[in-house]
Amino acid sequence: MDAEKKSAVLREGFLVKRGHLVHNWKARWFVLTSDKLRYYKYEGGKRDSCLRGSILLRDCEVICPFLDYENRPLVLKVQTQHGVEHHLEACSREERDRWAGDITAVVDKLRGSQVATEDEPDGSRLHNFNLGKVLDSMYDVHSGICMSNHVEQGSTYSNCFSGSAVVDWLVFAQLALTRVEALTLASALLEEGFLRTVGLKSAEALRSGGLSEQFLDDSTALYSFSDSMKKRGSVKAETSLSAVELSGKVIKRGYLLKQGHRRKNWKVRLFVLRSEPAFLHYFDPTKEDVSPVGGFSLRGCLVSSLGDNGVPSGVKGNVQGNLFKIITQSDTHYFIQAPTHQDKMSWIDAIREQTA
Structure with a gap:
């Protein structure tokens, strides 16, 4: 632990890491310093003093969110200058983004540049709004949007949600400040094919409505994720208990x-x-x-x-x-x-x- 003491600890805590040779996931204690990301094993409830690995952060690339794992929507990827990929899972979106922001700050500082400038306070470059981040949030097993069965004109549709539920959730998750803003965001998700219409009412609005009226903030208009975008474990989680x-x-x-x-x-x-x-x-x-x-x-x-x-x-x-x-x-x-x-x-x- 001497080397760690010589370099100030910028952040530490649990992350779940994917193995390189055997692709299983293991919980490790990570310690971020000014040039490395070290990780240790917990044994018998106490941190192992033996260093299990170290990631040199110079010229690394941080990808957050990293959405390649269906049941793991909270992963970030750190890729070294030699192309070695480290997949790390946090306990929440907030923790994942904090880790990614702090690691990115170290990487940029090693490059001789600063992340936080007057134009980009607190590493906002990482947090720029994008639809991938919204999807990542909606996929979250524990706090994402809930799917259920709905009845429209005598027909029952499974694994869907109403337009008003989408708007409610976007505002509650603070991805939009107002319902108008949430409606614009939901319309973009529909336009890009991340959401699809379910039933007659939403389909008719998409077919005949103007650009601002294609997504309905309506409790009787039904939508679901597109067939190519599977809900990551939500149905399994909802039925398990x-x-x-x-x-x-x-x-x-x-x-x-x-x-x-x-x-x-x-x-x-x-x-x-x-x-x-x-x-x-x-x-x-x-x-x-x-x-x-x-x-x-x-x-x-x-x-x-x-x-x-x-x-x-x-x-x-x-x-x-x-x-x-x-x-x-x-x-x-x-x-x-x-x-x-x-x-x-x-x-x-x-x-x-x-x-x-």
Whole structure:
């Protein structure tokens, strides 16, 4: 770790990395410095001191979002000057974009240029609006637009959504500031073939309407993703658990370490906190299956911080620290480890708000 100490840490945290030889996905702890992106393994709940790999960032190219994986819409790609590709998955769009922005800033600084100028504050070059980013957001398994069955003039259509639902979602996701702006954006998606009409009403509007009237902000006009644009795991995720559990608003999401109930080993899991109804689900980020591997209602739960002095009762392994515990209404105990003290307190506060 001496080399890391000599170079200031610009950013660190969990990302899921695709292997080069065996194309599986592994959760790794990444550390960004002024010229490298290093990654480590977590073993038994504690970061391995052995460096697993290092990416030299000089003359690298950062591609974000990288949309080649159907069930992994939160991937960014770092390609080295020698053509080696590193595919890294974050826990959310915001985290992915922050990582991509910070890595891009390092790359540009190594080139002798600056990302953030007066014309492009905070690395806005990376965040320029584009339809690919909108599609990436709509594909998101946990917070993307929901598809369901709709009936129009006696016919039932599956895996679709209404025009007003698209407009609502674009505004809620802050991809558009107003409904008028969202309607323009939805029209562009339809015009480019990313969305298609479903049923008679939307098809008639596309055929006969003017440019500003081809997409309808209407709860009875139906649309879906084009046949070439598969909804990334949404149907699978919606049917894997009760629709009620997954219908709540996503409040918080992130990578945390969870101790297993039987083997007591520690694994990195993607946690998703929802409200109305309040549920906490966790996913295995190394698997292609987008279904939760577990979850529970937060009704009647107790959450508490555990001290870092010594190993609390019920906890196994050489833990890093920043532990907290959730006790469900059925008296099941979950031991969870956050990357930092700040992350731990943020999760505890967010969960307590849902248990109140």
